[in-house]
Amino acid sequence: MDSMMDVSEVSSSNALVQEAVDVAPINRVSTHSHLKGLGIDSVTHEPTDTSGGFIGQQSARYAASVVCDLIKEKRFAGKAVLLAGPSGTGKTAVAYAMTLELGNHIPFNSMSASEVYSTEIKRTECLMENFRKSISIQLKERKKVYEGEITMITPVEMETPVHSFGKSISHVNITLKTTKAQKTLKLDASIYDQILKIKASVGDVVYIEANSGNIKRLGRCDLYSGQFDLEAEEYVPLPNGDVLKEKDVVQYVTLHDLDMANAKPQGKSGDMMNLLKQIVKPKATEITDRLREEVDKTVDQYVRDGIAEVIPGVLFIDEAHMLDTECCSFLHRVLESNKCPVVVLATNRGRVKMDNPDDPGFHGLPRDLLDRLIIISTELNTPDEVYNIVKVRAIVEGVQLDESALAEIASISVNSSLRYVLGLITPGQILAEVAGRSTVLGEDIKQASTLFIDYKMCKQKYVTDTAAAAAKTRN
Known part of the structure; x- marks a missing residue:
């Protein structure tokens, strides 16, 4: 097995994806996009509501911070964490905040325990795949790159060979400048597409990999800084030395x-029928233990050579009570492995x-697995905490909430859940826009709660309708 070739192919493909994410992020507001960590004060080591974007759950956050300290000191081997509490109390948020506390580039992989029963592969294989997805490999490669400040970008057009009208980009000429030299490069048209995607322009500092042609924008040259009173650009110094140089490039793969890269067919002679069968009948294939052992040997060799570093991430398994005896036994074995x-x-x-029958079944897990777990309890949020949480979420989502709207949401949360009241923010905004207002009032939230009811209201309506139907039948 040519492990070196497979690793380089994966790292190269991930680098292209990483480029797009880094320079053109998708500003999507997700459930936990406002979180920056557990919100632990660096001086008192106590949880606060003024940092990290995390509000409430002080006891759970403090316990999670202690676990993070144990992990950083490498004193948490063979153990796991169990977050136990009612729905909507922030169990996923605590797990995600732990990932942020552990450092940058720590992978966070989330799965539901019910997924192991809905895949085409074995349950233990599904768990193993998610375990492997949660372990990142930092690859350090030394590559030849062209680095400098862009002083000129000139796309060269040509007649389209398919038809007689219109033109297409043949290639692009780009000039890069450093403190020592200046060089003009002739780049392929595909690299020009990358330039447009990362929105690189004259005055930006970039580097282009000599072999693959991958381009990355490092920032705006600091010679252009100070032109405005308020600036959002990240400024970097003008590169030193020659334009063509060797540079350490860091990439991450799991x-x-x-x-998966090593399990793919290599397209050798005689394998055409196997390839056709996979195309006609695609299905999930189980990766053998032997292949994983070969990959682990290659990674271990890279670590010894100083090329790679293993970064354990966080695997979050929701609905853990749905794991059967086989899955729980598998967790015992994996938790004791070196790469976990x-x-x-x-x-x-x-x-x-x-x-x-002798197992009490606390939290739906066998007693021997509970012995390995550190159990952290989460509690229901108070109306004041819901008030502050909704206030932060409204800022993140760009919704202007009046004080009456915040008070109405806090009042509704007494008999409902946090997830339900958070779901009323956007409907309330739409109702306010229909009324010609940019600010959401309490009456908008109240109207939204009558249009979209929660499960308790559904239960109450069912009981009322059933009683009314029974009374009508008696009469």
């Missing part, structure tokens, strides 16, 4: 990426009937 991420389980069950 162990599962390497497994930080496993965080979550459940909203208090006690579940188990197959073993």
Whole structure:
């Protein structure tokens, strides 16, 4: 198995994706996009509501911060975390904030325990894949790159060979300048597409990989700084030395990426029928233990050579009470392995009937697995905490909420859940826009709560309708 070739192919493909994410991020407001960490004060080491974007759950956040300290000191081997609490109390948020506390480039992989029963592969194989997705490999490669400040970009057009009208880009001439030299490069048209995608322009500092042609924008040259009173650009100094140089490039791939790259057919002679069968009948294939061992040997050799570094991430398994005895036994074995991420389980069950009548079934997990777990409890949020959480979410989502709207949401949360009241923000904004207002008032939130009811209101309506139907039948 040509491991070196497979690793380089994966790292190269991931670098292209990384370029797009870094320079042109998708500004999507997700559920936990406002979180910056657990919000632990660096002086008092106590959780606060003024940092990290995390509000409430002080006890759970403090316990999670202690776990993070144990992980950083490499004293958490063979253990896992169980977050136990009612739905909507921030169990996923605590797990994600732990990932942010552990440092940059720490992978966070989330799965539901019910996924192991819905795939074409074995349950333990599904768990192993998610374990491997949660372990990142930092690859350090020394590559030849052209680096400098862009002083000229000139796309060269040509007649389109397909038809007689219109033109297409033949190539692009780009001039890069450093403190020592200046060089004009002739680049392929595909690289010009990358330039347009990253929005590179004259005055930007970029580097272009000599072999692959990947281009990355490092920032605006600091010679252009100070032109405005308020600036959002990131300024970098003009590069030193020659334009063509060797540069250390850091890329990240997961162990599962390497497994999949080495499991792909290599297209050798005699394999055409196998390729056709895979195209006609695609399905999930299980990666063998032997292949994983070969990948691990290659990664270990890279680590010894100083080329790579293994970065364990966080694997979050929700609905952990749905794991059966086989999956729980598998977790025992994997938690004791050398390459294991930080496993965080979550459940909203208090006690579940188990197959073993002697097992009390607390949190729906066997007793021997509970012995390995550090259990952190989460509690329901108070109306004041809901008030502050909604206030932060409204700022992130760009919604202007009046004080009456915040008070109405806090009032509704007493008999409902945090997820439900957060779902009223956008409908309230739409109702306010229909009324010709840019600010959401309490009446908009109240109207939205009558249009979209929660499960408690559904239950109450069902009981009322059932009683009314029974009374009508008696009459």
